[in-house]
Amino acid sequence: MTLEILTSDLLSPIRHGFFSRRGGASSGIFAGLNCGVGSSDQSQAVALNRRRVAEAMDVEPDALIGVHQVHSPVVVTVEGPIEGEKPKADAIVTATPGLALTILTADCQPVLFADSHAKVIGAAHAGWRGARDGVLEATLDAMEALGAQRGNTTAVIGPSISQRAYEVGPEFLDDFIADSHENTRFFANGQGDRVHFDLPGFGLHKLRLAGVGQAEWTRHCTYSDPDRFYSYRRATHAQEADYGRLISAIRL
Incomplete structure (x- = not known):
């Protein structure tokens, strides 16, 4: 099966993709394109999946740049492949061509950013905690430090859990x-x-309040479409031992 790659016209002509689970080598509860190195999936299958993503993004596998995501507002700026241990952060920015910035998600928001005029890109992992604590605004700040202008920057939220599927308790509210x-x-x-929380709506609100030029959500719900997307919450409800991770990527 070929890879399914969701794109947004708003990010054109910057190369990017929100990859669904289709077209991967993993099996069982991870069936499909699980790109989570930290999952309990077979390492060979994850490595093959990541090679397929690298090929689709037209980069070498070591040019798929990711971080150790910890639900923080921390952003790292990269100029080349990361050697050694991945930094603990939840967003990445670069102005270096040939690097594919990647984010892993399974209900949280993958957000891809681009200022095509300044040739600066970013990628952020924005769950409720990261979005509330400022990871989206911090990504825009880091992009500006590389020469981007937020008024010229587009941000697109990829497949995420939708409000109808995101039930929380009163303490959350x-x-x-x-x-x-x-x-x-x-x-x-x-x-x-x-109550039901609108995570993508909150993300769009934060982006627009921060002054981003254009912003949209692809309107794909990870929880409600098991054939296409992994979901931490769905796996938890099904009492599964683990879950796959979706990958989103952008490159100059």
Whole structure:
């Protein structure tokens, strides 16, 4: 099966892709294109999957640049392949051609950034904690340090868990209201005291508030489409031992 790569016209002509799980070598609960080195999947299968992604992005496998994601607002700037241990961070930026910046997700937001005029790109992992703590704004700051202008920058949120599938408790809502009462707009009533959180809506709000030129969500829900996407929450509900990781990539 060939790889399925979702793209956005807003990021054109910058090469990029939100890869679905289709077309990979993994099997079992990881069936498809699992690119999570940290998963319990067979390492040979993950390596083959990553080679297929590198080929699709027209780079060598060591030019797939990723970080040790920890749900933080930390951004790293890279000029070449990362040697040794990956830095703990949740976003990457570069102005160096030939590097494919990558983010791994399984419900959280993969966000790809580009200022095609300044030739600066970025990639961010934005779960609820990272988005709330400023990883998207920090990515734009780091891109500006390389010569980008946020008014010329496009940001696209890839496949993420949608509001209808993201049920949380009242304490989650309370934490967001403590930051700003306006955050109530990103919650809808559920059963009993449960509420549903609009993670992509919150991400778009943060991006637009930060002054990004254009922003959109591809409107793909990871939880609701098991044939195409991995989902941490779906795997948890199914009491599966582990879950695959989707990869998103962008390169100059």
